[in-house]
Amino acid sequence: MDITIHTSVLPHDDPDAAVAFYRDVLGFEVRQDVGNGKMRWITVGPADQPDTSLLLAPPAVDPGVTDAERRTIAEMMAKGTYGWILLATKDLDGVFERVRAENAEIVQEPTEQPYGVRDCAFRDPAGNQVRIQEVR
Template sequence: MDIVIHSSYLPHNDPDAALAFYRDTLGFEVRNDVGYNGMRWITVGPPEQPGTSIVLHPPAVDPGTTDDERRTITEMMAKGTYGGINLATKDLDATFGRLQAGDADIVQEPTEQPYGIRDCALRDPAGNMIRIQQLR
């Protein structure tokens, strides 16, 4: 089988803030920016990986989502428990330094985890948890 990860999805509640974070803070390139009915879907990804993307999407817009579910999703996003992604870098300390200098919402400084990796954690403007691991 020849299956690759093409894209993953993270919710956003402020497209301009999401765009600035993923483009300017993380250095991702913008691959698509589509508006529809006052909402925006923004596709970003690392320049070195043109086949892998993150689609930043408006949350809870599926027609079957109830008002109660929308409230729950909004609450979970605010707490950082709704969406997340793990990224990786060759130089975690340098990456962390740039993130810290860029005023990212740091949750955890680079740490040796008991399960064998070294990583740091931050939140994007929507509250999504982003963990960045040191590549071995």
């Protein structure tokens, strides 16, 4: 089988803040920005990985989602329990300091985990948890 990961999705509730964070703080390139106002679907990704993207999308816009489900999604996003992503870098300390300098909400400073991975965690502007592990 020949299957690759093309795109993964995270919700946003402020497209401008999402772009600023993923482009300016994490250094991803913006590949597409479709829609207007808060209803924008934004594709970002590392410049050296053109075949792998992250889609930042407005949550719960599907017409099949009920008002109760929309409220639940909004509550989960506010608590930071709705979306998350795991990234990797060779320079964990450098990335962490850059994120800290931008006043992102820090969940965990760089830590050596008991399962053999050194990582950190913070929240993006929508509350999504972003974990970054160090690759050696």
